[in-house]
Amino acid sequence: MRRCLRLTPPSPAFRRETAGASSSLRMGCSGRKTLSFFLIFVPVYLHGASLQEAGPTGPRKPFFERLRRLEEQFRRFQEVTLTHLRGIASNYNVSYNVDVRFRSLAEESQAVAVAVNQSQAAVQGDLAQLRAWVRKIERRSRKADSRLQALDLALSRKSELRAPERKVQKDAASGLARDVQALRDTLAGLSHLVHSQGARLAALEGRLPVANLGPAAPGPVPAPSPVQPERPGPSSLKLQRGRQALRAAPEHRSAAQDSAAHPQGTRGPPASGSHQAPDGAAAAPRDPPRPVQTPQRPGERCSRGPALVFPNASTENVVSLSPGFLTALRALSFCSWVRTASGHLGTLLSYATEDNDNKLVLHGRDSLVPGSIHFVIGDPAFRELPLQLLLDGQWHHVCVIWTSIQGRYWLHVDRRLVATGSHFREGYEIPAGGSLVLGQEQDSVGGGFDSSEAFVGSMSGVAIWDRVLVPGEVTNLATGRELPTGAILTLANATRLGGFVRRANCTCLELCP
Numbered sequence: 001m002r003r004c005l006r007l008t009p010p011s012p013a014f015r016r017e018t019a020g021a022s023s024s025l026r027m028g029c030s031g032r033k034t035l036s037f038f039l040i041f042v043p044v045y046l047h048g049a050s051l052q053e054a055g056p057t058g059p060r061k062p063f064f065e066r067l068r069r070l071e072e073q074f075r076r077f078q079e080v081t082l083t084h085l086r087g088i089a090s091n092y093n094v095s096y097n098v099d100v101r102f103r104s105l106a107e108e109s110q111a112v113a114v115a116v117n118q119s120q121a122a123v124q125g126d127l128a129q130l131r132a133w134v135r136k137i138e139r140r141s142r143k144a145d146s147r148l149q150a151l152d153l154a155l156s157r158k159s160e161l162r163a164p165e166r167k168v169q170k171d172a173a174s175g176l177a178r179d180v181q182a183l184r185d186t187l188a189g190l191s192h193l194v195h196s197q198g199a200r201l202a203a204l205e206g207r208l209p210v211a212n213l214g215p216a217a218p219g220p221v222p223a224p225s226p227v228q229p230e231r232p233g234p235s236s237l238k239l240q241r242g243r244q245a246l247r248a249a250p251e252h253r254s255a256a257q258d259s260a261a262h263p264q265g266t267r268g269p270p271a272s273g274s275h276q277a278p279d280g281a282a283a284a285p286r287d288p289p290r291p292v293q294t295p296q297r298p299g300e301r302c303s304r305g306p307a308l309v310f311p312n313a314s315t316e317n318v319v320s321l322s323p324g325f326l327t328a329l330r331a332l333s334f335c336s337w338v339r340t341a342s343g344h345l346g347t348l349l350s351y352a353t354e355d356n357d358n359k360l361v362l363h364g365r366d367s368l369v370p371g372s373i374h375f376v377i378g379d380p381a382f383r384e385l386p387l388q389l390l391l392d393g394q395w396h397h398v399c400v401i402w403t404s405i406q407g408r409y410w411l412h413v414d415r416r417l418v419a420t421g422s423h424f425r426e427g428y429e430i431p432a433g434g435s436l437v438l439g440q441e442q443d444s445v446g447g448g449f450d451s452s453e454a455f456v457g458s459m460s461g462v463a464i465w466d467r468v469l470v471p472g473e474v475t476n477l478a479t480g481r482e483l484p485t486g487a488i489l490t491l492a493n494a495t496r497l498g499g500f501v502r503r504a505n506c507t508c509l510e511l512c513p
Helices: 012-024 029-054 060-212 233-248 255-260 279-286 388-392 471-479
Strands: 307-310 319-321 331-340 349-352 360-363 372-377 382-386 396-403 409-413 416-421 435-438 457-465 487-490 494-497 502-504
Touching: 331 388, 372 396, 382 409, 382 416, 388 396, 396 471, 409 471, 494 502
Parallel strands: none
Antiparallel strands: 307 457, 307 502, 319 435, 319 494, 331 396, 331 457, 349 360, 349 435, 360 372, 372 382, 396 409, 409 416, 457 487
């Protein structure tokens, strides 16, 4: 029996890989060498197989073993060949990609070179313009330097010419300063004289009504009067000068002067709002004696305007003044008639802004010392003012005055200066545009009230000035003679009466509820 030897043909995968490698390596030199070797090896292998078939069957067994070894070697050769073919294909693909990349890099480098050339051209143009501008600026600077030198020379010449004038001006200024100092000294002496003459005038005015109320003589007989020794000679001239000085710039009288103005046997001391005898009473000996006409009873304060009554400590009892401060204030005068109905004063005035709810406050509460009040300007700065006189349940006239110049402040009660100081908010300015209320203390703009800080009582004649009232104006205001000019806010600006607050139109303050 003849045994046929069947050669194992190349596997389909090998053929596909070989075909792919051959197609990808047609242009490669190594691919052509491998293909030639393969074509030579296959016929040799087939010829050997045919010879093996033609030989005897006995000695075929070693041949088959050789054939199996050859087949195994052929498979290994296939695997090695496939590996080499794959490597060659991958190297070819990598080399192709590298070429593409090199070409793209070359194109990019050309584009960059073009852009660099364009930027260099633009920079050169800009540099040329800058050089032109620098040359222009240098020319202008040289011209400016020459002009400045000419001006400096002219100024030096003018200063040399004006040096004598400046010396004369300096001498004149020093002389003026000496004159001003002398004038201040003279004014101080005149102020002292006005005070003394005011005391004498008050005493004379107190004795004059008693002389005029005596029995009238049938004829023009010169009736003796207490002021008779003061009429002749220089004393009457001093009295007239004192009266004129008091009319021009009236000053405060002390408590001793007020008591001296009414000796025993005359009527009691008039209240701060009572009218004094007219100045023309010194000529009474030339006229028939006549009684003094008084429009009000002693102790009454009339014609002070309406009064605001705060009946209790409710947080709804508040009075708003509008439009508030239209401009910033560097000086302030607040005056009012006040009558308290509780053991503490409460808050008379409160001015709040968005950044500070205590820009301006006359603040009293039940936790403070009875009769004391905090005068606050720009919280937390304040001064404690003594107002114990207001706790008697009677009407009192109060004026609080402040100026940013040296931080000076004054407190007047019933025409008397009871407290003063300095360095309180020196150079400060109270801003405009805030909320101004009476009777409550604001913890926020227009609100945040506390019943322990509420005012209980009555107010009348409330007025605010943006300047400092002089003592004579305070006296005229307290005595009801006239309202100082320039008031920026009064009770006529009371736009809202909240809670139980009511407005009372009283002819005299003593008749108000």
